[in-house]
Amino acid sequence: xxxxxxxxxxxxxxxxxxxxxxxxxxxxxxxxxxxxxxxxxxxxxxxxxxxxxxxxxxxxxxxxxxxxxxxxxxxxxxxxxxxxxxxxxxxxxxxxxxxxxxxxxxxxxxxxxxxx
Amino acid sequence: xxxxxxxxxxxxxxxxxxxxxxxxxxxxxxxxxxxxxxxxxxxxxxxxxxxxxxxxxxxxxxxxxxxxxxxxxxxxxxxxxxxxxxxxxxxxxxxxxxxxxxxxxxxxxxxxxx
Numbered sequence: 073x074x075x076x077x078x079x080x081x082x083x084x085x086x087x088x089x090x091x092x093x094x095x096x097x098x099x100x101x102x103x104x105x106x107x108x109x110x111x112x113x114x115x116x117x118x119x120x121x122x123x124x125x126x127x128x129x130x131x132x133x134x135x136x137x138x139x140x141x142x143x144x145x146x147x148x149x150x151x152x153x154x155x156x157x158x159x160x161x162x163x164x165x166x167x168x169x170x171x172x173x174x175x176x177x178x179x180x181x182x183x184x185x186x187x188x
Numbered sequence: 189x190x191x192x193x194x195x196x197x198x199x200x201x202x203x204x205x206x207x208x209x210x211x212x213x214x215x216x217x218x219x220x221x222x223x224x225x226x227x228x229x230x231x232x233x234x235x236x237x238x239x240x241x242x243x244x245x246x247x248x249x250x251x252x253x254x255x256x257x258x259x260x261x262x263x264x265x266x267x268x269x270x271x272x273x274x275x276x277x278x279x280x281x282x283x284x285x286x287x288x289x290x291x292x293x294x295x296x297x298x299x300x301x302x
Contacts, residue, residue, distance in 0.1 A: 117293035178230035
């Protein structure tokens, strides 16, 4: 079974500063994928970034980067130069290669509030 | 076009009503999903359709009935719901049901059962 843990239920960050959101995972599979999604108050889940278990480089997408430490089973999201529009709930998710139907396992989420 | 649309945005229904939620995508995706999300919780998978066939049903009560009329359209038929079924219902799609393909989500339907 797969499990995702996000230990920070909520956090404040100053505008223009960087913030790190923690995510640890547990799986017995060797091949898996890790995703981060953003959910604003409007409800839509927005895909941010993906990291494959065999990817040697940490993933980056614009202001988002993923700090992937495979041995520690962690996949922390770093948001650089925070903006007011970054205020949202952030979910870490995992899909193991053997999971039928592309099923994602989500963590409990971290709510981020960016202060001006 | 990387958009998944859902209608209606809001729905209030009584426990004896029958209603339907609609989801549409025109990205050529062949996998579509229904999720249920309660307040302050992560989404929970309900159903997966792959190539218009139901591939996963996460032990969802029969008062929820999914339907995939074609590769672009996904419906969720609701009948005799309970107040605890009130939630945000999210639809998602992906290129296929295997591999690394990320899921694209719609804005959701906020359902209230009275």
